[in-house]
Amino acid sequence: LFEKIDSEADAPPITQDGTKISLLVNAGLSADLELEQYRQGDGVGLYRTEIPFMMRDRFPSEREQCEIYKDVLVTHPNKEITMRTLDVGGDKPLAYFPISEENPFLGWRGIRLTLDHPDIFLVQVRAMLRASLGLSNLHILLPMISSVSEVDEAKRLIKQAFLEVKSEAMEHQQMLSKPAVGVMLEVPAVLFQLPQLAQRVDFFSVGTNDMTQYLLAVDRNNPRVSSLYSSYHPSVVNALQLIREVSTQYKVPVTVCGELAGEPMGALLLIAMGYRKLSMNAHSLRKISWVIRNISVDDTREILDDILRYESPQDVQSKLSEYLENQK
């Protein structure tokens, strides 16, 4: 099977009945910038900016950040590159910015931390904007959003940074495009605020890793409860279905960038729901592309009706794996 997947490595991810699925790359997790990997796929769906911060013993300067971001933006000058603002805290500590909390996953992380430190946020956004001079592919993604006021505040700061960089750019006759701004859907509170968020942002990106952790109240890194952690849990499945429905209703483009998108069963489930943009680690691209070429959207819709009614993760997984087995 793997030989077959390899021999068809460059075939486009189009289903048997002709639906094109956009496959994007999750980047930034490995310490060395493997820029070659980012060139695969239809763009970068999630660039995690934490690594350049974690690799140093101090906050990287605006100039240092700008150079790193530029290297990433130029990998796909004509395709979207989605850069997430700093998402430290929780499972991503910064040695030179220690945070001691009893419940780090429920504490000061992601957008909460950067809105409390607008200096950190502004430096980062300015670096992203400077890196995008002359390009128009920058998308800015906000992590750990749990309320609309965080979005409003972050957008206000992004606008401030934009105006600062814009006036410099004009002096040097450089072009600065307005970045698209989107939010991660990963805190369950957003499930009941989707229309309000939809009116404020240009795109959604679903983080199934944290969404699963928070919906099920199961630490994503704790082996003791790992058997309870499943993105195929009916509550997660129905949350994903709701997000897809509301994004379609409000015409907000949506990508899934959690690990689920890079699993064959997960990709199948998401495509059945109507998701058309999946972002994953580069090493999953071939496998998922192969899955896509062997399924048909019409058939997947039929299994979805059953899946949405199931009461256990095991039932959801059995149905998906049975379907995949029958495609081989």
Ligand code: PEP
């Ligand atoms: C997620 O939470 O699903 C996600 C993609 O972000 P991270 O894994 O970096 O928290």
Ligand code: MG
């Ligand atoms: Mg997350």
